[in-house]
Amino acid sequence: MDTLMLSRIQFGANISFHILFPTITIALGWVLLFFKLRFNATGDGKWMEAYQFWVKVFALSFAMGVVSGITMSFQFGTNWPGFMEAVGNIAGPLLAYEIMTAFFLEAVFLGIMLFGFSRVPGWLHTLSTFLVAFGTSMSAFWIIVLNSWMHTPQGYEMIDGVAHATSWFEIIFNPSMPYRFIHMMLASGLTVAFLVAGLSAFRWLLGDRSGGVQATLKTGVYLGALLIPVQIFMGDLHGLNTLEYQPQKVAAMEGNWDTQSNVPLLLFAIPDEEARENRMEIGIPNGASLILKHKADGVVPGLNDFVTEDGEVLHPPVAPVFWSFRIMVGTGFAMLLLSWFAAFKMMRKGRGPAALPRVALFAMVPMAFSGWVATLAGWYTTEIGRQPWLVQGVLTTEQAVADVPAPFVGITLAAYLSIYVLLLGAYIAVLFYLARKGVSGDVPRPRTPLSGQAVASNVPAE
Amino acid sequence: MEMFDDPARWLPFTFAALMGVSILVYVVLDGFDLGVGVLFPFATDDEKDTMVASIGPFWDANETWLVLAIGLLLVAFPTAHGEILTALYLPVAIMLIGLILRGVAFEFRVKAPTPHKASWNAAFLVGSLMTSLSQGFMLGKYIMGLESTLGTWAFAMITAVFLTVAYSFIGACWLILKTEGALQAKAVQWARGGIFGLALGLGAVSLATPLVSARIFDKWFAWPEMLWLAPLPILSALTVLLLWRSLSGLPNPQDKGARTPFLYSIVLFVLAFGGLAYSFYPYVVPEKITIYEAASAPESLMIILVGAVVVIPMIGGYTALAYTVFKGKAAELRYD
Numbered sequence: 001m002d003t004l005m006l007s008r009i010q011f012g013a014n015i016s017f018h019i020l021f022p023t024i025t026i027a028l029g030w031v032l033l034f035f036k037l038r039f040n041a042t043g044d045g046k047w048m049e050a051y052q053f054w055v056k057v058f059a060l061s062f063a064m065g066v067v068s069g070i071t072m073s074f075q076f077g078t079n080w081p082g083f084m085e086a087v088g089n090i091a092g093p094l095l096a097y098e099i100m101t102a103f104f105l106e107a108v109f110l111g112i113m114l115f116g117f118s119r120v121p122g123w124l125h126t127l128s129t130f131l132v133a134f135g136t137s138m139s140a141f142w143i144i145v146l147n148s149w150m151h152t153p154q155g156y157e158m159i160d161g162v163a164h165a166t167s168w169f170e171i172i173f174n175p176s177m178p179y180r181f182i183h184m185m186l187a188s189g190l191t192v193a194f195l196v197a198g199l200s201a202f203r204w205l206l207g208d209r210s211g212g213v214q215a216t217l218k219t220g221v222y223l224g225a226l227l228i229p230v231q232i233f234m235g236d237l238h239g240l241n242t243l244e245y246q247p248q249k250v251a252a253m254e255g256n257w258d259t260q261s262n263v264p265l266l267l268f269a270i271p272d273e274e275a276r277e278n279r280m281e282i283g284i285p286n287g288a289s290l291i292l293k294h295k296a297d298g299v300v301p302g303l304n305d306f307v308t309e310d311g312e313v314l315h316p317p318v319a320p321v322f323w324s325f326r327i328m329v330g331t332g333f334a335m336l337l338l339s340w341f342a343a344f345k346m347m348r349k350g351r352g353p354a355a356l357p358r359v360a361l362f363a364m365v366p367m368a369f370s371g372w373v374a375t376l377a378g379w380y381t382t383e384i385g386r387q388p389w390l391v392q393g394v395l396t397t398e399q400a401v402a403d404v405p406a407p408f409v410g411i412t413l414a415a416y417l418s419i420y421v422l423l424l425g426a427y428i429a430v431l432f433y434l435a436r437k438g439v440s441g442d443v444p445r446p447r448t449p450l451s452g453q454a455v456a457s458n459v460p461a462e
Numbered sequence: 463m464e465m466f467d468d469p470a471r472w473l474p475f476t477f478a479a480l481m482g483v484s485i486l487v488y489v490v491l492d493g494f495d496l497g498v499g500v501l502f503p504f505a506t507d508d509e510k511d512t513m514v515a516s517i518g519p520f521w522d523a524n525e526t527w528l529v530l531a532i533g534l535l536l537v538a539f540p541t542a543h544g545e546i547l548t549a550l551y552l553p554v555a556i557m558l559i560g561l562i563l564r565g566v567a568f569e570f571r572v573k574a575p576t577p578h579k580a581s582w583n584a585a586f587l588v589g590s591l592m593t594s595l596s597q598g599f600m601l602g603k604y605i606m607g608l609e610s611t612l613g614t615w616a617f618a619m620i621t622a623v624f625l626t627v628a629y630s631f632i633g634a635c636w637l638i639l640k641t642e643g644a645l646q647a648k649a650v651q652w653a654r655g656g657i658f659g660l661a662l663g664l665g666a667v668s669l670a671t672p673l674v675s676a677r678i679f680d681k682w683f684a685w686p687e688m689l690w691l692a693p694l695p696i697l698s699a700l701t702v703l704l705l706w707r708s709l710s711g712l713p714n715p716q717d718k719g720a721r722t723p724f725l726y727s728i729v730l731f732v733l734a735f736g737g738l739a740y741s742f743y744p745y746v747v748p749e750k751i752t753i754y755e756a757a758s759a760p761e762s763l764m765i766i767l768v769g770a771v772v773v774i775p776m777i778g779g780y781t782a783l784a785y786t787v788f789k790g791k792a793a794e795l796r797y798d
Binding site: 056059060062063064066067068069070071073074076077078081082084085088089090091092093095096097099100101103104105107108109110111112114115116119120162164165168402403404408412415416419423426429430433434 | 518519520522523525526528529530532533534535536537538540541543544545546547548550551552554555558559561562563565566568569570573574575758759761762765766769770773774777780781783784787788
C-alpha cells in the first residue's frame with residue numbers, strides 16, 4: 001500500500017480510537033453533575049454512590065481520551081502537513097481556541113473533581129464537576145466547528161493556494177455546524193445512557209439491588225428513551241443539510257447511481273463501483289425520495305453526476321459509506337426499541353428496575369457499547385463520504401499527505417493498532433471488573449481523601 | 463522599537479515567545495512527572511503508590527502544555543510544523559506511544575485487578591522512558607539541524623540519555639518536596655546521583671550547539687554580545703553549585719529547605735532553555751525557515767492572540783488554585 005492509503009488508515013485508526021472516549025466523557029460529565037446535584041438536593045447516599053462509581057469510569061475514559069488526543073495533535077504535522085499549509089489560517093485559530101478554552105479547563109479541574117472532594121468546600125467541588133463537563137463540551141464545539149468547516153467551508157478566500165479568513169462568523173457558523181454539533185452531543189448522550197444502563201444491568205443481574213444501581217439503571221434507561229427520538233429527528237435534518245451541500249455523499253449513502261425520481265430506500269445492496277451498479281438490491285419503493293424530498297417522485301442526485309468527462313471520480317467510495325450508514329441507523333433503531341420497551345415497563349409497573357424482564361436486562365449488557373458502534377459508523381459515513389476531498393472543494397486528501405516513506409507509516413500503524421487493541425480490551429475488562437467489584441459488597445469508596453495525607457492512601461486502596 | 467509597527471514582525475515574534483514559554487512550562491511540569499516515572503524501578507511498591515499520588519492531580523494538566531506548545535507551532539507556524547514533524551516522524555511516534563502507555567497506566571494500575579498491578583507499573587515505567595528518551599532524541603536532532611547522518615544520530619542518542627537524566631533529576635527534586643521519611647531520603651540520593659549527569663549534559667549541549675553552526679558560534683562569541691551573555695553560563699554553574707549545597711543539607715528533621723532543590727532546578731531549566739532560544743532565534747526550523755517566513759497570516763494570529771490574552775491569565779489562575787488545593791506532602795500509605 002502507498003503512503004496515502006496507509007496514512008488514511010492510520011489517521012482513521014487513531015481518530016476512531018480517540019473518539020470512543022470523548023464520546024463518553026462529554027456526556028458523562030453532565031451525568032456526574034446531575035448525580036452530584038441530586039445528592040446536594042436530597043442528601044440521599046445512593047446518588048453519592050452513583051457518583052463515586054461513575055467518576056472512576058470518567059477518570060479512566062478521560063485519561064484514554066487525553067493520550068489518544070495528544071496523538072491527534074501531532075498527526076496533523078507528521079501525516080498531513082499539506083492540511084495546515086493550505087488551511088492553517090482557518091484551522092489554526094479554531095484549534096487554538098479549543099486548547100485555550102477547553103483543554104486546560106477540563107484537565108485542571110479534573111484534578112479537583114477526582115481528588116478534591118474533601119479538600120475543597122462542597123460548592124467548589126460541584127463547580128469543578130460543572131467546569132469539567134463544560135470543558136469537554138467546549139472542546140467538542142470547537143473541533144466540530146473545524147470538522148464542519150471542512151465539509152461546508154465558507155467565510156474565506158484563497159490567495160496563492162492558501163486560505164485566508166474573511167469572516168469568522170461565517171466560518172464558525174458554517175452551514176453544517178449546528179446539525180453536526182447537536183447530532184454529536186446527542187450521540188454522546190446516548191452512548192453514556194446505554195453505557196450506564198448496560199453496566200448497571202450487569203450489576204443488577206449479578207444480584208446487586210443497592211440504591212445506587214437502581215438510580216443509575218433508571219437514569220440510563222430514561223435518558224436513552226428520551227434522547228433517541230430526538231436523535232432520529234436530528235439525524236434526518238442533518239441528512240437534508242448534507243443533501244443540500246454534499247449531494248454526492250447522500251448519493252453514496254443511498255447507493256443511488258443515477259439522478260432520478262422515485263428512488264427506493266435500499267435495505268440491502270452490494271454496491272459495485274466497477275460496474276457502477278448495485279447487486280442484490282432489496283428496497284422499499286420510493287423510500288429514499290420520500291425521506292429526502294418528502295414526495296414519492298422526488299428527484300434524488302446520483303453518483304454518476306460526480307464523475308468528470310475524463311473519468312475522474314469526485315464522489316466517495318460507495319460501499320463503506322452505504323454500509324456505515326446502515327449500521328448507524330440500524331443501531332439507532334435497536335436503541336429505540338430497547339430503551340422504550342424498558343422505560344415503558346418501568347413506568348407502567350411503577351416498580352423501577354424490578355419491573356424489567358430478564359431478557360431486557362440481558363440485552364442491555366451488550367448494548368452498553370451500542371453508542372460506540374453507532375458513533376463510529378456515523379463518523380465513517382460522514383468522513384469517508386467527504387472523500388476524495390479533505391476540505392470539500394478546496395483540498396484533496398492526496399494533496400495534503402506527507403512525503404514520508406510508506407514503511408514508516410506501516411510500522412507505526414502496526415504499533416498503534418496493537419496498542420489500541422490491547423488498551424481497548426483492558427478498558428472494557430476494567431469496566432466490568434469495577435462493576436463486579438461494586439457488587440461483591442466492596443462498594444467503591446470515595447477516591448477522595450478525608451485529609452491532606454490521604455491522597456496517597458486512597459489511590460492504591462481502590 | 464520599529465518592530466512593533468509591523469504586525470507581520472511582532473505577531474510572529476510574540477507567538478514564538480508564547481510557544482517558547484509553553485515548551486519551557488511543559489518541560490518543567492511534565493519533566494518532573496516523567497522523571498518520577500523513570501525513577502520507578504528504584505522504589506518499593508509502597509513508595510510507587512506515594513510517588514504516583516504526588517503527581518496524580520497534576521499530570522493531565524501538565525501534558526496539556528505539550529498540546530498547547532505543539533498547537534502553537536501548528537497554528538502559528540504551519541509550514542515549520544509540517545517540516546519538523548515529518549523529519550521527526552519515528553521519534554514522535556515513539557513518544558506518542560510512550561505518552562499513551564504511561565497516561566493510561568496511571569489509571570489502570572489502581573483500577574485493574576491487583577495481580578495486574580505490576581504489569582501496569584511496568585507500563586508506566588516503559589512509557590515514561592520512551593517519552594523522555596524520544597524527547598531528548600528530538601532535542602538532539604533539532605540542535606543538529608534535523609539532519610540525518612550517523613553523527614547527528616549519535617549526538618541525539620546522547621541528548622536522549624541526558625534529557626532523561628534531567629527529567630529524573632527534577633522528578634527527584636519534586637519528590638523531596640512532596641514526600642517524607644525513607645522515600646524522601648531516597649529521593650535526595652537520586653538527586654545527588656543525577657546532578658552529575660545533568661551538569662555533563664548541559665555542558666555537552668552548550669559546547670555542541672555553537673560547533674554545529676557557524677551562525678550560532680558567531681552569535682555567542684562576538685563582542686560585545688559575549689559580555690552580556692556571560693551571566694548565562696556563570697549563573698548556570700552557580701545554580702548547579704547551589705543545588706549541590708541544598709541537597710547536602712537534606713533530609714533534615716525540620717524538613718528545612720525541602721523546596722529549594724526543586725526551585726533551583728526550575729532556574730536551571732529556565733537558563734538552559736534561554737540559551738537554546740537565543741541560539742536558534744530567529745529560526746524555527748534550524749538554518750532553514752525563520753519564524754517570520756513560517757508564520758500564519760497576521761489576521762489569523764491576531765484572533766488567536768486576542769483569545770490568548772484573555773484566557774492564559776485564567777489558565778494561570780486556576781492552575782495556581784489546583785497547586786494550592788493539593789499543596790503539602792503526599793504521605794505514606796495506609797491500608798485500611
